[in-house]
Amino acid sequence: MSDKKDWPKEVEALKAVQLAFDLSSDIQRAFRVAAAMQDLNTSAMVRKALNLPYRRKRIRPRITVTLHEEDFEQLAARYNLPADDRAAIRQRVAEELGQFATAFLADQDTPGK
Structure with a gap:
């Protein structure tokens, strides 16, 4: 208490x-x-x-998303990981989101866009 x-x-x-x-x-x-x-x-x-x-x-600057069992299965297949290795899937998702953000920001800096 x-x-x-x-x-x-x-x-x-x-x-x-x-x-x-x-x-x-x-x-x-x-x-x-x-x-x-x-x-x-x-x-x-x-x-x-x-x-x-x-x-x-x-x-706590973070992004949240709800993932269902089917989502973990799809992501595991995409990353060639076991569906029950949630930590590895989470790490790969974080990397993919980082790549998306980097590409998005670079695209925003491109003249004429």
């Missing part, structure tokens, strides 16, 4: 209210792109636009 001194933070978190806004795709894209360009998450970008306090950098 945590120290009682930590409880005020827990109580404060429970009082927070999460709001969702139905905005056009263009507005949502603008916030996602602006956030990515400033190394912020989208929520922090919204807080920044509203001139509210926000975290300057992402705490």
Whole structure:
């Protein structure tokens, strides 16, 4: 069990209210792109636009994706790995995503695009 001194933070978190806004795709894209360009998450970008306090950098900058058993089987076949070697599959996926990002960024720097 945590120290009682930590409880005020827990109580404060429970009082927070999460709001969702139905905005056009263009507005949502603008916030996602602006956030990515400033190394912020989208929520922090919204807080920044509203001139509210926000975290300057992402705490855990990561990308998440849900993979099903069939996805692991397909990736294992692609990488010639056993389907149950999740660590090796994860490593190869990370490498492939890195290659995608490198190619994407290089393509964005190409004049005339």
